[in-house]
Amino acid sequence: MKDDLPKGFRAATVAAKFRNWNRDDLGLIFSDLPCVLAALFTRNIFCAAPVIVCKEILASGRTIRAVVANAGQANSCTGADGLKDCREIQEIAAKDLGVAPDEIALVSTGVIGARFDMAKWREALKKLSAGLGKQDAEGFTRSFMTTDAFPKFASRDIELSAGNVRLTVMAKGAGMICPDMATMLCVVLTDAAITREYWRKFFIKEVDASFNRVSVDGDTSTNDTILGLANGASGVELISDGDRELFRDELGQILKKVAYMLVQDGEGSSKVIHIDIEGAADEAAAKKAARAVAGSQLVKTAIYGGDANWGRIINAVGYSGVDVRPDEVGLYLCGIERFRDGVPVNDNMEAELAEKLKERDISVRIILGKGDGKYSMLSSDLGREYVTLNSDYRS
Amino acid sequence: MKDDLPKGFRAATVAAKFRNWNRDDLGLIFSDLPCVLAALFTRNIFCAAPVIVCKEILASGRTIRAVVANAGQANSCTGADGLKDCREIQEIAAKDLGVAPDEIALVSTGVIGARFDMAKWREALKKLSAGLGKQDAEGFTRSFMTTDAFPKFASRDIELSAGNVRLTVMAKGAGMICPDMATMLCVVLTDAAITREYWRKFFIKEVDASFNRVSVDGDTSTNDTILGLANGASGVELISDGDRELFRDELGQILKKVAYMLVQDGEGSSKVIHIDIEGAADEAAAKKAARAVAGSQLVKTAIYGGDANWGRIINAVGYSGVDVRPDEVGLYLCGIERFRDGVPVNDNMEAELAEKLKERDISVRIILGKGDGKYSMLSSDLGREYVTLNSDYRS
Structure with missing residues (x-):
């Protein structure tokens, strides 16, 4: 039995063959005790059927016992029939696990518009719970990967004055990652005993x-879900x-560690761009500037090519809609100041900068000269491989 | 003497060698008569020095006589010195042409942050006006091309009841094209006699x-400029x-014809996506939805790959921020209905759709089911060649 999950949680996976691949693509997390739930979802109006199901559970305020995760079928834009499929899956799993249907959360990822292949689901669900305890965090994470190059998970033990608890984060996400989540599925488990109020507050x-x-890539998907389950099995009360x-x-x-992995594995990306905005009028302005830089195709391609074309970064700040004065804006690229008081500086450091741009982590620091507002975010570069992956994802 | 321009306009170009290329990269349009000016500029806060100069001319309400256009140097983010360089160019050209400095508009494109190479400018300006009349619309258009694959210009004669007038549009723009312009330079000439009031109204x-x-690519550049010059040389009054x-x-x-050419020649693009939003609550909502679809990397790469992944289009509508109900939204791709009442339709027409996606012009029609608001726009696909071009543009 593998036991790297927090106490009281067990995992299982099976090969449902939702697509033509040689791997497990259906996973289950089961908790021996009822779990306090915290969750955040995509803001896309076309949210997928599994998201609708999870939202209902969250709104009900009930505790939950299990999470079923699959890859290869998104069950998005499938209407009432798609929702019915989710209910059937909940029913089957509930009977098998001896819990109520609405104690089971569902997370799915895949191509939009395809119905669940229920014959495969029914067949796979028969075998799923038998494997409980045979998978670890990595195995469960792998069961809902799609174009991910590596599984994204992390675990840590926390020594509290009341005793030790464990936190485990398991996520997927390669393309379609953007603020407010995108095709990102994430399950967070802890055996800490924490009230719903604090768990949700901390989580959000x-x-x-x-x-x-x-x-x-700036596209927010229909399926993004991040679930947090706290079962209290450690007996350690917060x-x-x-x-x-x-x-x-x-x-x-x-969470930051796993979020970094997501960007590191952005589809076709080779670099992680750390964008830090300082000196904005307020945090909202800093965020606006950061998102414009993070979303700029021209910035992403320049950094992919190791091109110190800092003007494209300044350009993105200029069209972000943030109120700045050109002669008050400053820019550091990889720690080297390149723009100050409205004009370029350190033109003679281009060679040094080109060297630094070969590294994986690229720092972009922008000072807006307006106040104390700050915001930081991570972005990936944009490479030919992104286009290759996304121009034939379905085939 | 080449004379395809409207009456009273002459063009000249020279090789200033702003970059290491074998072509003319500096152009001049001169009008024998004073021109009524209409103009629109980038909304980027970091607008380039030539843009500042043109904005001043427009605000003064004066007529103008000439346009100087160059490729290879943007004179953007160059501060007070960059502006001084523009003034010197105006002074030199004004003396040569026998007009006032502020009767000369400047448009520039190139890498942000580099100062004008004034030695090259002074040398080139000496020879520029001598060539007036030796270039046609195509020649002038070529003088300010950068990564453009072909020159974008069009001319038409209009038979009015008062007589014939000519309209000529000459533009550049390949990457960095997006709503509110982006690295797009365009000069529109007409020999119609039109009042400033009407010219500006029609133009905007x-x-x-x-x-x-x-x-x-959604990036708005620092240099976008579109100038309209009406000199009345036809003697035909509107x-x-x-x-x-x-x-x-x-x-x-x-203007629509040349705008189409811009998208057709989007960097690394092979297709023109015609996005038509209908049934929005109002035009603003329709525009919001259209821009989300036009800007989606996942939509662009799918269409580049000829992949009928219509779910990505619905997805973009869903995160656009426009208020819609999933079960009221409809989608036609290449004229084939694929989504209605919240669910996919015509799944059996995938093969036919795949054939249609091989064509250059791709139609995306979305019905939002909210009202009478409409908006149409053009977008390009996103290919590997875009990344290649933009990851080493400077080198």
């Missing part, structure tokens, strides 16, 4: 500071302010 | 209906409502 805040600050603060901080760190 | 309206509705209406209509058509 830390997801906003991590997953909502990464951008690969009561003191110190323990709560420490736990929240560790949650933030591990 | 028709540019909004053409150049402001194309998208290649007085009757009928003549005015006809002229405005022809202006709209020729």
